Amino acid sequence: MLVLENVRSGYGQVEVLKGVSLEIKKGEYAAIIGANGHGKTTILRTASGLLRPSSGRVKFDGEDITGMPPYKVAEKGLIHIPEGARLFPQMTVQENLVAGAFAKSSWRNKAKNLARVYQLFPNIAERKNQLALTLSGGERQTVAIARGLMAENVKLLMIDEPSAGLAPILIDEVYEKIGEIRKTGVGVLVVEQSPKRIADCDCIYLIENGEVRMQGSAKEVLESKEVMQAYLGS
């Protein structure tokens, strides 16, 4: 579904990704882990088109999307939910969701998709007329995920640190929601700091210094000495 081939990418002169290759299969639940500043977010930003790779290819659903602008990537069904939720603060919850249906094909079905996400996340339906800036951290994260699901034909949801800044009980809730989304057949790729949240992933990539240090099943990766080293500092 999503394939990165030897991708180099970064900000200006600073190269963050030094040749990253990975493959997320259709409907798969995958995770990218690693310490801060090693390029996890850069992988998502390059996949969604916010950053243009300096070399290498990005493919999605069999199509080369390297260098495609973000709005076109989103229309293909590859949805990136950025770190910190990034809601539109001066818009209501519902307006935020509607903004997620901006693409013409999504806009036609926005009433149907609104009903669907409110059913999936009843707690935000209660807050639909509240300004986004008044929400708590957990609610913000939920609205951000719901906004991503307002696009028609979502194939893969890339969520950057859904647990950042949240209390443990709220993190459990967010991951419960991610579980529900997976049941609808949507693939999910999360970027995560803490290994224990992703024990049920199909596939995990450990990123270190802009490269894939290790990849494999959750058990293989989480119990490896590489992960121990990355998190405990050799």
Next chain:
Amino acid sequence: MVETALLLPPLLSAIILGSLYALMAMGLTLIYSTIRILNFAHGAFFMAGAYIVWWLNTPESATRLFGTMIPVSGLQLPLFVAVIPAVIIIFGAGVVTQKALILPLIRKPNTLITTLVATLALATILESVATVIFGGGRFSYAQELVVGNVRFGELIVTYVEIIQFAVAIGVLAALYLFLKKSRIGIGMRAVAQDLDAASLCGINTQTVYLLTFGIGAALAALAGFLLTNTIFLSPSVGATPLTIAFIVVVFGGIGSVPGTVIASYVVALVQQYVTLLLDPSWGLSFAFILMIAVLIIRPRGLFGFKET
């Protein structure tokens, strides 16, 4: 001491003028809050819109172009018809300005300064073009938009003033609904509030920029037409409205739509009462003084939000 009866006409003028200021300033607000640039060509779009209307309307058989007389359109469109192509043409000019002038400069270093100088240059060029084509003299439309007035006791309101007020308010209300409900309007607000998040929502930010600049310019052209029914038209006619629009935008809180509307009426009120109580030439200066006083206490302006 001024008599109470004298205090009422300035209030009425302030309500009418304030609505026109809001229409003018709203274009600047939209462009700043969405594209994050200050458009110094806004006054030139105001002027150009008014000249296009004059040109489509004039019954004169010839006009001066590069010093020689050439036949004019002879279309002699009624003013309220001529305004429609004028607004559409300036909308197009706004789109072209964004594409050709602004786009190459944004997301580069010093965008705010480079676009400021570029739009200032555009304003100067448009003023020169108007001077070359139409001469430096003062014009007024061949007819009044509508003739007549209504009286409320001592107060006299002309039909032109009623139309100025009604069109300005009507267009601002329509714009509000557009921003609140329409697909493009929601896209514009999303881009204004978080550019990256907006593009991840599937919003084509370049298209939103083009439309925003077009709409902003069209609002200036409409304000230009409405106001020049009561003031003379000249190549520099946009300078004062541009200054007022900047006072309004900064005073109301840069980028804030409600702030723009409220500040428009405050500035118009100050101007009108200073004109009555002191002297007309002080009106604008007092509006500036008030703005600076507010900014010292509240640097973000009346309704500005914190940058996030």
